[in-house]
Amino acid sequence: MKKGIALLLIFALLAAMFCACAAKSEKPAASDAADDAKTIGILMPTKEQTTWTSQGERLVASFGAKGYNTLIEYAEDDSAKQVMQIENMISKGADALIIAAVDCAALTDACEKAKDAGIYIVASDRLITNTSALDYYVTFDLIRMGELQGQYIADQLDLANTSETYTMEIFSGSQDDTNAISFYNGSMNILKQYIDSGKLVVKSGQIEYAQTAIQSWDSSKAQSRMDNLLSGYYADDHLDAVLCAADCLSIGVISSLESMGYGTDANPFPVLTGQDAELAAVKNIKAGKQSMTAFLDDDTRVAIIVEVVEALLNGQTLEADTTYNNNVFDVPTKTYDPYLIDKDNVNYLVDVGFYTQAEIDG
Numbered sequence: 001m002k003k004g005i006a007l008l009l010i011f012a013l014l015a016a017m018f019c020a021c022a023a024k025s026e027k028p029a030a031s032d033a034a035d036d037a038k039t040i041g042i043l044m045p046t047k048e049q050t051t052w053t054s055q056g057e058r059l060v061a062s063f064g065a066k067g068y069n070t071l072i073e074y075a076e077d078d079s080a081k082q083v084m085q086i087e088n089m090i091s092k093g094a095d096a097l098i099i100a101a102v103d104c105a106a107l108t109d110a111c112e113k114a115k116d117a118g119i120y121i122v123a124s125d126r127l128i129t130n131t132s133a134l135d136y137y138v139t140f141d142l143i144r145m146g147e148l149q150g151q152y153i154a155d156q157l158d159l160a161n162t163s164e165t166y167t168m169e170i171f172s173g174s175q176d177d178t179n180a181i182s183f184y185n186g187s188m189n190i191l192k193q194y195i196d197s198g199k200l201v202v203k204s205g206q207i208e209y210a211q212t213a214i215q216s217w218d219s220s221k222a223q224s225r226m227d228n229l230l231s232g233y234y235a236d237d238h239l240d241a242v243l244c245a246a247d248c249l250s251i252g253v254i255s256s257l258e259s260m261g262y263g264t265d266a267n268p269f270p271v272l273t274g275q276d277a278e279l280a281a282v283k284n285i286k287a288g289k290q291s292m293t294a295f296l297d298d299d300t301r302v303a304i305i306v307e308v309v310e311a312l313l314n315g316q317t318l319e320a321d322t323t324y325n326n327n328v329f330d331v332p333t334k335t336y337d338p339y340l341i342d343k344d345n346v347n348y349l350v351d352v353g354f355y356t357q358a359e360i361d362g
Contacts, residue, residue: 038313039069041089041097041119045126046077049248051276051296052100054354055124058302059098066306077216079103086110096120096309104178105129120312124305125296127178129326136308137324137333140296142179145338146186146245149273152292152340153241156271159194166240168200168270169229170212171222171253173245178326183245183275184209191243200241203233214249222252230260239270247274247281247293254289263289277341277349282360285343294338295349304334 040063044052052074060070071089075082079102089097090113097119101107108131111121115133123137153159157166168191173180194200195207206212206229214222222244230239239257244250250272262269274281275294284290311318320332341348349355 037067037069038095039071039093040309041086041092041094042070042072043082043085043089043097043099044072044074045082045100045102047074048077049276050278051298054298055100055301058298059305062302062306063309066310075102077102079106083107083110086114090114090117090119094119096122096313098122098124098305098309099128100124101126101128103176105176107131108133120309122305122308122312123331124301125179127324127326127331129178130328131326132328134326134331135312136318136320137326137331138301138305138308139179139324139333139335140301140338141335142182143186143189145275145294146183147189148186148294148338148340149183149243149245149275149292150187150190152273152342153243153271154190154194156291157241159199162199165198166200167234167237168195168202168241168243169204169226169239170202170207171214171225171242171244171249172209172212173249174215174217175210175213176215177217180213180245181209184212187243187245203237204229217246217248219248219252219255222249223256224252226253226256227259230256234260238267241271242273244273245275247276247278247290250274250284250290250293251278251280254284258289275338277354279355279359282341282346282349282355285341285346286360288343292340292342295341295354296338297336297352298354299352300336304336308334 042056042059044056047053056072060072063070071092071094073085075085082102087110097114104126107128111128111131111133114121120135121133123134125139127137128134172184191200242253244253257269261267269289271291273292274290277293277295281290281293308318321335322333323330324333350357
């Protein structure tokens, strides 16, 4: 009997030792290990424009390479959907949100919920307004963008030296995007003097920002407005320049111009500006339909955003380049410069890996 009890005690001891060794050698699951990593929420307005898909993809890759978890959503240009996406990321425990707003004034409540949850908020390229919940803003130099476009028109028409008179129409960005007024103001820094002197004639008389704004940056709305301008004011006159704030507008304008017979030796396209280096616009530049676009280098933009987010997460103070007021306070801001692209340097976009040669030539 004693021998049997002794054997049972030995077996029990061996079993306990085996379990202890197994517990010590067991490794945590990958999901458990990832729980220590901070989570970055990335909210882009749409997949319809290359600039947003490129930014989103590169942000995911850059944060992933540094060991962060990422969540990414595109809002299909629906501000209510973007609000729900922000709230969803709050519930998933995001530590920081990078938001390119659909409607800059529609995110107040959602951002304040995020701030109450201890989440840092960085606005990318579009300034979120009417809230103190914003921590930082990263954008290109907005006034400089407009000046770049305005100066291009001035240079191409040689307005500083000519005695000729030229016609021009203006297509500004959406009024729910706080950047659009800055683009307009920048371009007017260059062009208003020529409008006032009569060297540039806006035959429609639609010169003010509100008169020229295209809601939602909608190409079809830009095309419709240009149809009306051409038939109403240029049936017997040539349009020499079109100040378009972005490629999405220039694409609609070009469709209208082509339908009215522009694009021939006798009736050439006007000087036509844009920004974002959308593939369709780049192809139009190569084809001589659009004159220029402004490229926003994603590598530069993403590097700055990552720097800002990491500084916030680590409790570090980051010196701002400037500030932009969002109707509540002066938001600390990091900026970078746009890069002018025209027919002479369009292959720069291939050199920096934004497009392949096949994409541009296709």
